[in-house]
Amino acid sequence: MTSVATAQDLRAEQRTFDILALVRVAFAEKGFDGASMQDLARAAGMSVGNFYRYFPSKAAIVEQLIAHDLAEMEGHFAEIMTSPFPLLTLKQQVALQIQLHQECVDGQIWAEITAAALRKPEIAQAADRMEASITANLMQVFARETGLPLAEITKRFQSHASYIVLLVKAASMQAPRAPEARDALNTLILNTIDQMLAEVARASLKVK
Amino acid sequence: MTSVATAQDLRAEQRTFDILALVRVAFAEKGFDGASMQDLARAAGMSVGNFYRYFPSKAAIVEQLIAHDLAEMEGHFAEIMTSPFPLLTLKQQVALQIQLHQECVDGQIWAEITAAALRKPEIAQAADRMEASITANLMQVFARETGLPLAEITKRFQSHASYIVLLVKAASMQAPRAPEARDALNTLILNTIDQMLAEVARASLKVK
DNA sequence: GAAAGGGAAGTGAACGTTCATTCATTTCTT
DNA sequence: AAGAAATGAATGAACGTTCACTTCCCTTTC
Numbered sequence: 001m002t003s004v005a006t007a008q009d010l011r012a013e014q015r016t017f018d019i020l021a022l023v024r025v026a027f028a029e030k031g032f033d034g035a036s037m038q039d040l041a042r043a044a045g046m047s048v049g050n051f052y053r054y055f056p057s058k059a060a061i062v063e064q065l066i067a068h069d070l071a072e073m074e075g076h077f078a079e080i081m082t083s084p085f086p087l088l089t090l091k092q093q094v095a096l097q098i099q100l101h102q103e104c105v106d107g108q109i110w111a112e113i114t115a116a117a118l119r120k121p122e123i124a125q126a127a128d129r130m131e132a133s134i135t136a137n138l139m140q141v142f143a144r145e146t147g148l149p150l151a152e153i154t155k156r157f158q159s160h161a162s163y164i165v166l167l168v169k170a171a172s173m174q175a176p177r178a179p180e181a182r183d184a185l186n187t188l189i190l191n192t193i194d195q196m197l198a199e200v201a202r203a204s205l206k207v208k
Numbered sequence: 209m210t211s212v213a214t215a216q217d218l219r220a221e222q223r224t225f226d227i228l229a230l231v232r233v234a235f236a237e238k239g240f241d242g243a244s245m246q247d248l249a250r251a252a253g254m255s256v257g258n259f260y261r262y263f264p265s266k267a268a269i270v271e272q273l274i275a276h277d278l279a280e281m282e283g284h285f286a287e288i289m290t291s292p293f294p295l296l297t298l299k300q301q302v303a304l305q306i307q308l309h310q311e312c313v314d315g316q317i318w319a320e321i322t323a324a325a326l327r328k329p330e331i332a333q334a335a336d337r338m339e340a341s342i343t344a345n346l347m348q349v350f351a352r353e354t355g356l357p358l359a360e361i362t363k364r365f366q367s368h369a370s371y372i373v374l375l376v377k378a379a380s381m382q383a384p385r386a387p388e389a390r391d392a393l394n395t396l397i398l399n400t401i402d403q404m405l406a407e408v409a410r411a412s413l414k415v416k
Numbered sequence: 417g418a419a420a421g422g423g424a425a426g427t428g429a430a431c432g433t434t435c436a437t438t439c440a441t442t443t444c445t446t
Numbered sequence: 447a448a449g450a451a452a453t454g455a456a457t458g459a460a461c462g463t464t465c466a467c468t469t470c471c472c473t474t475t476c
Contacts, residue, residue, distance in 0.1 A: 031327060033241035037436055049439080050452045058436070108326045115319035117383055119239060124383060131383075159392035162385075166393070170378035175325055175332060184367035185374070192400050245462055257465080258426045266462070 016054055019044045020068050023061060028105035032062055032112050059122065066113060066126040070133055077137040087145045087197055090138075094168060095190055101172035102182070111173040135161040146204030156203065160196045167193055224262055227252045228276050231269060236313035240270055240320050267330065274321060274334040278341055285345040295353045295405055298346075302376060303398055309380035310390070319381040343369040354412030364411065368404045375401055 026035050026043035037058060041051040055061045076093060083089035101107045117127040138161040143153045171189050174182070234243050234251035245266060249259040263269045284301060291297035309315045325335040346369040351361045379397045382390070 029327060031241055031323065033239055047453045049454065111323035111326055114381055115239060115323040118316045118319055119237060127383065159389065159396055162389070162393050163396045166378050170374050173322055175335065181367065185370050188367060188371045255427045257428065
């Protein structure tokens with residue numbers, strides 16, 4: 001009764017998806033507060049009036065944007081979990097994500113979310129949900145890799161997961177630099193992440 | 209001729225300093241774009257008209273705010289350089305700064321600067337100046353500690369310095385968490401920083 | 417010491433612009 | 447024909463900035 005998805009609903013959902021991708025660029029260029037509804041509608045290729053048929057308010061767009069990113073993130077983790085060597089796949093994914101975020105507007109968006117989360121409670125909640133989801137997924141990966149119970153993994157490595165999230169975010173938000181400087185910095189960051197993951201892996205070796 | 213500082217000038221400068229401290233809170237609460245001139249003037253305890261006697265525009269306030277932070281930073285480094293064990297003092301200062309930033313509005317302001325720097329070239333320049341100053345100072349500390357020439361230090365450890373800056377910034381910008389989670393995360397961050405500094409120190413041991 | 421002058425400090429209403437949001441209307445799609 | 451999709455002008459509030467004006471404080475003059 002509640003979720004009878006008609007073809008129309010699906011099409012509308014897809015449309016919203018597409019609009020979010022376009023709007024993201026406008027937000028990246030002007031910031032959440034700096035981008036006007038005119039800017040956003042123009043970026044989406046439609047009039048202001050029609051734009052309001054898809055989002056009830058400006059604040060709602062931001063929330064849906066974050067929710068969209070969360071869904072994408074969970075998709076990546078689904079891939080990782082189906083891989084035969086989750087920790088290794090995770091490591092590769094992280095390196096790839098950092099690279100991708102740096103060369104598109106994602107880093108910009110995350111900087112905006114980070115700043116906004118510190119002043120607007122609703123955005124803080126959305127960002128918290130995102131972080132909680134990622135760390136929970138990381139706990140799953142760690143548990144799968146080590147064979148240890150989720151409770152123990154959580155107790156010992158939750159902060160490791162938070163640290164990895166912090167590092168990936170910080171790496172994404174970096175201002176552009178000379179390629180060699182950027183690569184050197186990325187290497188250091190990835191080294192730290194590897195170290196964190198190695199500590200997790202070491203926990204499983206004791207069992208073996 | 210150019211810089212005959214009258215008592216009046218000094219008083220005005222001090223006033224600007226005080227206003228910046230007040231305005232910082234308003235910016236932290238509403239963001240650079242979100243805070244209106246009315247908000248800022250109210251935070252400074254004066255009328256809008258009078259506020260414009262101290263700053264020619266909203267953009268100018270932000271630039272002066274960053275310049276102010278840069279000056280403060282350089283003051284800290286001056287202290288560090290006069291210490292008998294610069295690297296040790298640096299380590300303590302970093303731990304202290306992270307703690308201080310987390311419990312006042314500084315982290316909020318840095319999140320705002322980070323986001324704004326990615327879209328506004330003037331702010332990007334100001335932020336670059338800040339990063340360049342900090343890394344240059346770190347190079348001085350490293351050179352002093354290891355006895356190696358500045359050129360070699362720069363070649364080998366510039367990225368280490370950038371990484372330390374990134375970590376301190378990221379730590380400051382963290383959303384509030386449960387105390388034990390925050391402490392665990394801070395420990396991991398400080399461990400990484402210690403590691404970077406240890407690598408620098410190791411370079412000097414070879415000489416001894 | 418009182419009066420007068422002058423410039424800094426401070427005010428808040430006013431200006432033109434832009435903002436988020438609404439809605440009567442038109443154009444597509446089926 | 448009917449409902450979904452799309453338009454853009456209209457609305458009132460809020461924006462950054464300006465400005466004519468008042469108040470304060472200190473120096474000079476008598």
